[in-house]
Each structure stands twice: as structure tokens, then as C-alpha cells.
Amino acid sequence: MSASGGTKAIVAALGANLAIAAAKxxxxxxxxxxxxxxxGVHSIADSGNQGLLLLGGKKAKRAATAEHPxxxxxxxxxxxxxxxxxxxxxxxVFALYEGYEKIHEPHxxxxxxxxxxxxxxxxxxxGFSFRTAIKESNELRGKQTxxxxxxxxxAPELPVVLLEDFGALVxxxxxxxxxxxTLATGDGIWDGIGTMCIGALLVVIxxxxxxxxxxxxxxxxxxxxxxxxxxxxxxxGDVVTRVIHMRTLHLGPEELxxxxxxxxxxxxxxxxxxxxxxxxxARIREAVPIARVIYLEPDIYNExxxxxxxxxxxxxxxx
Numbered sequence: 001m002s003a004s005g006g007t008k009a010i011v012a013a014l015g016a017n018l019a020i021a022a023a024k025x026x027x028x029x030x031x032x033x034x035x036x037x038x039x040g041v042h043s044i045a046d047s048g049n050q051g052l053l054l055l056g057g058k059k060a061k062r063a064a065t066a067e068h069p070x071x072x073x074x075x076x077x078x079x080x081x082x083x084x085x086x087x088x089x090x091x092x093v094f095a096l097y098e099g100y101e102k103i104h105e106p107h108x109x110x111x112x113x114x115x116x117x118x119x120x121x122x123x124x125x126x127g128f129s130f131r132t133a134i135k136e137s138n139e140l141r142g143k144q145t146x147x148x149x150x151x152x153x154x155a156p157e158l159p160v161v162l163l164e165d166f167g168a169l170v171x172x173x174x175x176x177x178x179x180x181x182t183l184a185t186g187d188g189i190w191d192g193i194g195t196m197c198i199g200a201l202l203v204v205i206x207x208x209x210x211x212x213x214x215x216x217x218x219x220x221x222x223x224x225x226x227x228x229x230x231x232x233x234x235x236x237g238d239v240v241t242r243v244i245h246m247r248t249l250h251l252g253p254e255e256l257x258x259x260x261x262x263x264x265x266x267x268x269x270x271x272x273x274x275x276x277x278x279x280x281x282a283r284i285r286e287a288v289p290i291a292r293v294i295y296l297e298p299d300i301y302n303e304x305x306x307x308x309x310x311x312x313x314x315x316x317x318x319x
Contacts, residue, residue, distance in 0.1 A: 073252015080156030095199030102192030263301030
């Protein structure tokens with residue numbers, strides 16, 4: 001997994017979640033807090049998610065084969081989608097169920113200092129993990145807002161870790177609120193309500209992650225800036241006069257396929273066209289290094305055909 005895959009952020013989150021999960025289960029055993037149980041399961045689910053992301057990154061490094069000629073880069077998208085399913089089922093649905101049970105059969109907390117102490121520890125550990133994810137993301141985010149970064153990132157790992165850590169921190173605040181209100185009122189129903197809120201939060205985050213990774217699985221094109229660079233790099237003004245239409249597709253977070261029909265002069269020789277295509281490919285790779293698979297088809301540009309508009313059945317979405 002490349003640096004842009006956020007390996008450091010994943011490892012930091014994994015270490016934090018394993019330590020926090022153990023502490024939460026200990027607190028649940030001594031206090032009987034359903035919020036602690038839900039948070040413990042949440043941390044276990046998050047730990048499994050980070051393991052899935054690391055496994056996806058490892059599998060994505062496999063070399064291309066005859067059966068998979070474009071390689072295995074999309075493995076990272078598949079495992080990112082699995083993370084959203086795990087977070088939804090194990091984290092969100094379990095917390096909703098546990099909260100429902102606690103509301104219907106509330107009981108006071110025993111040894112309240114256990115859950116409070118663990119929650120404070122967890123906030124510190126999750127804060128460290130969240131800070132690491134933010135630092136790595138800022139290196140790639142540029143001028144994008146956080147919502148734009150999550151929506152547009154082609155590597156799924158950092159958005160997943162960011163949303164998981166954000167959800168964990170908010171969940172910890174909700175758990176503290178549930179425990180605090182239970183202690184203040186002596187009514188265990190507040191612990192159940194806090195747990196329900198945690199479950200609802202995790203379900204929402206899981207749905208957001210599922211939508212984003214589904215888009216990556218379906219196949220996303222290069223971003224606007226990359227498209228502009230590719231179009232500029234293709235045209236040399238001599239042999240290659242324009243891009244008639246172009247398609248791009250991410251084969252993985254760091255691998256882009258470029259397919260374009262380019263206009264050449266009608267009196268150019270085959271040698272001239274072949275040399276121009278080779279030069280154009282070199283310029284594309286220099287402008288956009290992740291453009292590793294490039295197919296350029298020469299054609300004669302026709303003004304009348306262009307004026308009539310593109311045929312969607314032949315070149316859907318052409319640019």
C-alpha cells in the first residue's frame with residue numbers, strides 16, 4: 001500500500017481500538033453499562049475494519065495475470081466496502097439492539113468510575129488516532145473541504161479511518177452523556193438511550209461509507225484537474241491536433257486507464273502517427289504519473305460530424 005493509502009493512520013487506529021476495546025469490556029464487566037458493551041463491540045468492529053483495510057492493501061499489490069490483466073488495484077475498494085458492511089451490522093445494529101434492551105429493562109450502574117475512567121482514556125486514544133488520520137489526509141486534501149475530500153478521494157482507506165475515528169469520538173461523548181445522566185438520575189434508561197444514539201450514528205456513517213465505496217467499485221473517472229492535464233498533454237499542435245473524445249477509469253487508487261480518440265492530419269504517414277502517439281503517451285505519464293494504461297486511437301477529425309454532436313450509443317459520456 002502506498003503512502004497515500006494511509007497505512008500509518010490505519011496502524012494507529014488499529015492499536016488504539018484494540019487497547020480501547022479491552023478497556024471497555026473490563027468496564028462493562030464491572031459496571032453492567034450497556035453503553036460500555038456497545039462501545040466495546042464498536043471498537044472490536046473498528047479493529048476488524050482496520051485489519052480488512054490492511055489486507056486489501058496487501059492483496060492489491062499482486063501483479064497482473066492473464067485472467068486479471070489490469071491487476072488487483074480494486075481489491076482496496078472491495079475491502080473498503082466490506083468495512084461499511086461490518087460497521088453497519090456489527091457496530092450499528094448491535095448497538096441499536098442493546099440500547100433497545102436496556103431501555104426496556106433499565107438498571108442502575110455498578111462501580112460507575114470504571115466506565116467514566118475508560119471513556120476518558122478512550123477519548124485520549126481516539127483523539128491521537130484521529131489526529132494521525134487528519135495529518136495524513138491534509139497531505140492529500142489540498143484546498144478541498146473535508147466533505148469534498150471524503151467524496152472525491154480515490155483511495156478508500158483515509159476516508160474510512162477519518163469517519164470511523166470521528167464516529168468513535170462522537171460515540172464516546174454520547175456514552176459519557178448516557179452514563180452521566182444515569183448516575184445523576186439513578187435511571188438506567190439514559191444508558192440505553194445513549195447506546196441507541198451510538199447505534200444510529202454508526203449506521204449513518206456506515207451508509208455514507210457504503211455509498212462512497214460503491215461509487216469507486218463501479219468505476220470512477222479521473223478528477224477534473226487530471227483530465228485537463230491529460231487533454232493538454234495529448235495535443236502537440238503538429239501531428240495530434242485535438243482530442244475527439246476520451247475515457248478515463250481508475251483501475252485502483254494509484255492506477256489510471258486512459259483511452260482516447262485523437263485527431264491527426266490526413267496526410268500524416270503511419271510512422272509519423274506512431275511516433276506522435278508514443279510521444280503523447282510519454283507526455284501523459286509525465287503530467288499524470290498514475291496514468292499507467294494508455295490507449296490512443298488516431299482518427300481524422302470531421303467538422304460536420306462534430307457539429308452534429310456525439311452519438312451517445314457509440315461514445316457515451318464523451319469529452
